[in-house]
Amino acid sequence: MENFRFNAYTEMLFGRGQIEKLSEVINRHGRNVLLVYGGGSIKKNGIYDRIQELLKESNILELAGVEPNPRIETVRKGAEICKENNVDVVLAVGGGSAIDCAKVIAAAHYYQGDPWDLVTDPSKIGKVLPIVTVLTLAATGSEMNKNAVISKMDTNEKLGTASPNMIPQTSILDPEYLYTLPAIQTAAGTADIMSHVFEQYFNKTKGTFVQDKFAEGLLETCIKYCPIALEEPRNYEARANLMWASSMALNGLCGSGKQGAWTCHPIEHELSAFYDITHGVGLAILTPSWMRYILNENTVDKFVDYAVNVWHLPVAEDKYETANKGIDATEEFFKECGIPMTLTELGIDTANFEQMAKAAVLHGALQYAYEPLDEEAVRKILEMCL
Amino acid sequence: MENFRFNAYTEMLFGRGQIEKLSEVINRHGRNVLLVYGGGSIKKNGIYDRIQELLKESNILELAGVEPNPRIETVRKGAEICKENNVDVVLAVGGGSAIDCAKVIAAAHYYQGDPWDLVTDPSKIGKVLPIVTVLTLAATGSEMNKNAVISKMDTNEKLGTASPNMIPQTSILDPEYLYTLPAIQTAAGTADIMSHVFEQYFNKTKGTFVQDKFAEGLLETCIKYCPIALEEPRNYEARANLMWASSMALNGLCGSGKQGAWTCHPIEHELSAFYDITHGVGLAILTPSWMRYILNENTVDKFVDYAVNVWHLPVAEDKYETANKGIDATEEFFKECGIPMTLTELGIDTANFEQMAKAAVLHGALQYAYEPLDEEAVRKILEMCL
Numbered sequence: 139m140e141n142f143r144f145n146a147y148t149e150m151l152f153g154r155g156q157i158e159k160l161s162e163v164i165n166r167h168g169r170n171v172l173l174v175y176g177g178g179s180i181k182k183n184g185i186y187d188r189i190q191e192l193l194k195e196s197n198i199l200e201l202a203g204v205e206p207n208p209r210i211e212t213v214r215k216g217a218e219i220c221k222e223n224n225v226d227v228v229l230a231v232g233g234g235s236a237i238d239c240a241k242v243i244a245a246a247h248y249y250q251g252d253p254w255d256l257v258t259d260p261s262k263i264g265k266v267l268p269i270v271t272v273l274t275l276a277a278t279g280s281e282m283n284k285n286a287v288i289s290k291m292d293t294n295e296k297l298g299t300a301s302p303n304m305i306p307q308t309s310i311l312d313p314e315y316l317y318t319l320p321a322i323q324t325a326a327g328t329a330d331i332m333s334h335v336f337e338q339y340f341n342k343t344k345g346t347f348v349q350d351k352f353a354e355g356l357l358e359t360c361i362k363y364c365p366i367a368l369e370e371p372r373n374y375e376a377r378a379n380l381m382w383a384s385s386m387a388l389n390g391l392c393g394s395g396k397q398g399a400w401t402c403h404p405i406e407h408e409l410s411a412f413y414d415i416t417h418g419v420g421l422a423i424l425t426p427s428w429m430r431y432i433l434n435e436n437t438v439d440k441f442v443d444y445a446v447n448v449w450h451l452p453v454a455e456d457k458y459e460t461a462n463k464g465i466d467a468t469e470e471f472f473k474e475c476g477i478p479m480t481l482t483e484l485g486i487d488t489a490n491f492e493q494m495a496k497a498a499v500l501h502g503a504l505q506y507a508y509e510p511l512d513e514e515a516v517r518k519i520l521e522m523c524l
Numbered sequence: 525m526e527n528f529r530f531n532a533y534t535e536m537l538f539g540r541g542q543i544e545k546l547s548e549v550i551n552r553h554g555r556n557v558l559l560v561y562g563g564g565s566i567k568k569n570g571i572y573d574r575i576q577e578l579l580k581e582s583n584i585l586e587l588a589g590v591e592p593n594p595r596i597e598t599v600r601k602g603a604e605i606c607k608e609n610n611v612d613v614v615l616a617v618g619g620g621s622a623i624d625c626a627k628v629i630a631a632a633h634y635y636q637g638d639p640w641d642l643v644t645d646p647s648k649i650g651k652v653l654p655i656v657t658v659l660t661l662a663a664t665g666s667e668m669n670k671n672a673v674i675s676k677m678d679t680n681e682k683l684g685t686a687s688p689n690m691i692p693q694t695s696i697l698d699p700e701y702l703y704t705l706p707a708i709q710t711a712a713g714t715a716d717i718m719s720h721v722f723e724q725y726f727n728k729t730k731g732t733f734v735q736d737k738f739a740e741g742l743l744e745t746c747i748k749y750c751p752i753a754l755e756e757p758r759n760y761e762a763r764a765n766l767m768w769a770s771s772m773a774l775n776g777l778c779g780s781g782k783q784g785a786w787t788c789h790p791i792e793h794e795l796s797a798f799y800d801i802t803h804g805v806g807l808a809i810l811t812p813s814w815m816r817y818i819l820n821e822n823t824v825d826k827f828v829d830y831a832v833n834v835w836h837l838p839v840a841e842d843k844y845e846t847a848n849k850g851i852d853a854t855e856e857f858f859k860e861c862g863i864p865m866t867l868t869e870l871g872i873d874t875a876n877f878e879q880m881a882k883a884a885v886l887h888g889a890l891q892y893a894y895e896p897l898d899e900e901a902v903r904k905i906l907e908m909c910l
Contacts, residue, residue: 139764141539146532152781153527345761347748348768351741359734375731378525378781382734391777395538395764 139345139395146389148282149308152382154374156310157185157272160192163308167268168226171196172219174240175231176204180274183318185231189272199223201243204232207289207296207410207417208239213253216243220267230271230306233327234278234417237271238286241304244269256299257288263301271309276316276381277327277418279334279388281309289411294493296411297501298403311385313377321368325475326418328364328380331387332357333421337400338393340432340440340508346395350443353392357448359383364475397506402428404502405516408494413486422477423484426469427522432509433461441465481523491520525731525781532775534668535694538768540760542696543571543658546578549694553654554612557582558605560626561617562590566660569704571617575658585609587629590618593675593682593796593803594625599639602629606653616657616692619713620664620803623657624672627690630655642685643674649687657695662702662767663713663804665720665774667695675797680879682797683887684789697771699763707754711861712804714750714766717773718743719807723786724779726818726826726894732781736829739778743834745769750861783892788814790888791902794880799872808863809870812855813908818895819847827851867909877906 151159164171171193180186190198201216219225220243230240244267246253256263271281280286284305289296316324339353359379366376386392405428406420433441438461445451445464454460473479481487495516498504504511511519537545550557557579566572576584587602605611606629616626630653632639642649657667666672670691675682702710725739745765752762772778791814792806819827824847831837831850840846859865867873881902884890890897897905 139539139761139768141542142536144536144538145534147535148531149533150528150530152530153525156527345764347761347765348741348745348772351744352738355734355737355741358737362733375525375733378731379733382525382781386734386777391772395768 140343140397142394144390144394145302146282146305146391148306150282150311150385151308152311154312154314156312157188157192160189160272160310161195163270164193164196164227164229167270167307169197170199170224170226172199172201172216172225172228172243173231174201174204174216174228174243175236176206180231183315185272185274185315189231199225204236204239206235207414208235210254210257210288210290212239213242213246213288216240217246217253220247225267227268227270230269231274233273233275234280237278237280237306238288240269240271241266241280241286242288242299245301245304254290257297260299260301263299263303266301266303269304269306271306273309273311273381274315275319275323275327276377276384277330279331279384281306281311282385282389285388287407291411291414294411294497296407298407309385311381313374313381316367316377316381317372319371321476322416322419324367324371325364325472325477326416326422327384328360328418328475329422329425329472329477330418331380331384332360333402333418333425334387335392336425337403338396339444340437341396341398342508343396343398349392349394349396352386354447356383356387356392361448361471368475398508399503399506401502401504401507401511404504405494405498405519407501408498409486411497412490412494413484415484419477419484422472423479423481423523424519425472426465427519429465429468431515431519431522433458433465434509437509481520488521488524491517495520526729526783528780530776530780531688532668532691532777534692536668536697536771537694538697540698540700542698543574543578546575546658546696547581549656550579550582550613550615553656553693555583556585556610556612558585558587558602558611558614558629559617560587560590560602560614560622560629562592562622566617569701571658571660571701575617585611590622590625592621593800594621596640596643596674596676598625599628599632599674602626603632603639606633611653613654613656616655617660619659619661620666623664623666623692624674626655626657627652627666627672628674628685631687631690640676643683646685646687649685649689652687652689655690655692657692659695659697659767660701661705661709661713662763662770663716665717665770667692667697668771668775671774673793677797677800680797680883682793684793695771697767699760699767702753702763702767703758705757707862708802708805710753710757711750711858711863712802712808713770714746714804714861715808715811715858715863716804717766717770718746719788719804719811720773721778722811723789724782725830726823727782727784728894729782729784735778735780735782738772740833742769742773742778747834747857754861784894785889785892787888787890787893787897790890791884791905793887794884795872797883798876798880799870801870805863805870808858809865809867809909810905811858812851813905815851815854817901817905817908819844819851820895823895867906874907874910877903881906
């Protein structure tokens with residue numbers, strides 16, 4: 139285990155009706171609130187109206203229409219509203235898109251230059267406005283961590299940034315908000331949670347048993363409850379466990395004390411940057427191919443652990459057989475959740491593979507990954523996804 | 525899953541040499557420091573000298589000699605030192621005893637009455653001085669939580685209190701500090717960690733899958749690494765996993781979203797209050813007898829989960845057989861760790877059983893436990909421990 143600093147300080151208010159605490163939470167920070175959200179779903183399901191009612195004493199400004207892959211133009215717009223109106227607190231309502239956008243807006247408030255600088259160079263993030271979130275999708279874990287991913291479509295860039303100062307102060311998680319999600323979002327969100335865990339679980343650092351057991355437990359949670367949530371969208375237990383798993387998957391519990399870079403995420407960021415696809419779908423497609431590509435003598439034992447501890451598969455005589463069965467089970471699971479599992483199904487061909495592979499290696503530090511990948515390797519993995 | 529608030533905000537600095545950050549951490553809070561510690565072990569192993577060196581710019585006041593079961597007289601003494609010297613931050617160096625003592629001192633600083641009031645009535649805890657800890661024992665989890673246990677020997681009382689304001693600001697965890705622990709402390713500390721998990725895992729609330737998987741993972745960690753640490757006291761991996769498990773076992777991860785009262789802890793508090801025994805030893809002795817006593821149709825399925833998921837035992841046709849094998853494995857494990865597993869071995873007989881049972885029910889809210897216990901039940905469990 140490597141040295142680490144762990145500080146997941148977000149106050150998590152979890153369960154039915156926790157929204158009732160919103161005004162007390164917001165008032166801790168001030169009166170001027172920037173409400174950040176995406177499409178119209180929070181208007182349809184009543185969350186928007188309830189928030190307006192609860193915050194009737196606040197001065198609410200709005201930034202609506204945050205994109206599924208939130209764009210730097212939207213961040214710029216939000217930062218301007220903050221500066222012009224002395225905003226005290228940024229309230230994100232939605233999934234990772236709204237929250238990530240809110241984070242960089244909150245950081246940009248105290249930054250004099252172009253907010254894109256904060257995405258390309260996280261060291262420029264200093265003071266950050268307090269951030270409060272109301273989560274409506276179990277996926278990114280952004281509600282309890284320091285990360286944000288922002289896109290710049292004119293240059294086909296989708297980049298991650300991070301700062302401990304961007305960790306939300308309070309997040310409200312009501313599993314009932316997930317009841318009306320489209321099935322594909324439930325599935326893609328689960329794939330995102332699982333991918334976060336994979337990125338941390340398949341890692342070179344030895345001796346991180348606690349972290350690995352947490353990781354396996356979260357994967358088991360996704361495998362158990364995603365099919366139930368798809369079958370019975372109003373199953374509270376399923377929604378609650380998936381929602382809590384999303385926060386636990388990327389708040390430091392699974393990754394502390396480990397070194398090395400991620401793999402599927404930087405590759406998927408290129409897919410989204412070029413084709414604006416759903417992040418979780420891209421991850422689900424990439425995952426089994428990536429696993430098969432990196433399965434070798436260095437990695438096979440960990441894949442056996444994965445097959446046995448997560449999928450409860452029997453240990454075969456040949457360890458590659460066990461490992462491959464775990465990978466097959468992963469692919470089968472995503473398929474059964476209704477995720478299109480090839481790039482071809484999304485209308486993506488080889489046209490930009492060369493360029494995407496180059497960019498993934500450039501942005502992703504893939505040379506430090508569990509199994510280091512160069513441009514050719516990324517291209518091959520993309521081809522396996524056709 | 526029940527509604528909950530989770531906020532484990534302590535900054536955890538984990539790993540070799542993290543003590544080097546101490547002066548930066550302390551300086552955030554001020555110049556006047558109350559150093560709280562127990563016996564002479566931190567003088568023998570050099571931690572005391574290193575702290576003096578690192579904090580040479582601070583004004584250090586000392587409260588030495590905190591008892592293994594810290595006493596209210598010591599808390600009173602510490603609170604007086606704080607008030608007389610305008611202490612800015614309380615620095616606890618040691619295990620749960622020093623940290624628990626420091627917590628109530630830090631709370632008593634802002635309280636006008638007798639500090640014992642804060643133990644009997646947690647609602648009286650208001651503002652609290654900032655607390656920083658340097659952990660030298662993996663056991664109580666006090667380094668990352670709101671709890672403190674204080675004893676009043678003249679009335680044979682050992683009571684727990686709690687407040688979110690008593691959560692330490694920063695904790696420094698260097699696994700190498702555990703290298704020189706006496707074997708019995710490594711074993712008893714592990715029993716304490718496991719007991720914290722048991723108290724939360726064996727619980728009536730349904731649908732807390734994430735929490736239960738975390739719990740099982742922490743138990744597996746203890747079972748894997750305690751024997752290694754006993755065999756090779758300087759095994760970093762073993763010490764690191766046990767140390768991290770201690771913090772994770774009682775910071776809300778395993779207990780959030782669950783209702784109900786604990787069992788073995790309130791009973792053990794009576795044993796310690798009457799006989800001043802090592803907390804973890806008392807817990808280890810009580811645990812298998814408590815498990816056997818409460819094994820019935822309501823609880824057997826959970827005990828089967830425990831046997832299968834934690835001990836990886838095969839599922840027998842009779843579920844009671846599986847459940848009992850898990851309990852037997854627990855007892856055998858504590859024995860193999862060198863813990864005396866009967867009260868008789870500690871020189872404790874039935875003399876005070878009646879009184880202890882009464883007090884445990886009075887203080888422990890045992891009627892809300894996983895399986896509710898009355899005085900007679902507690903007495904019977906104590907008898908099973910002879």
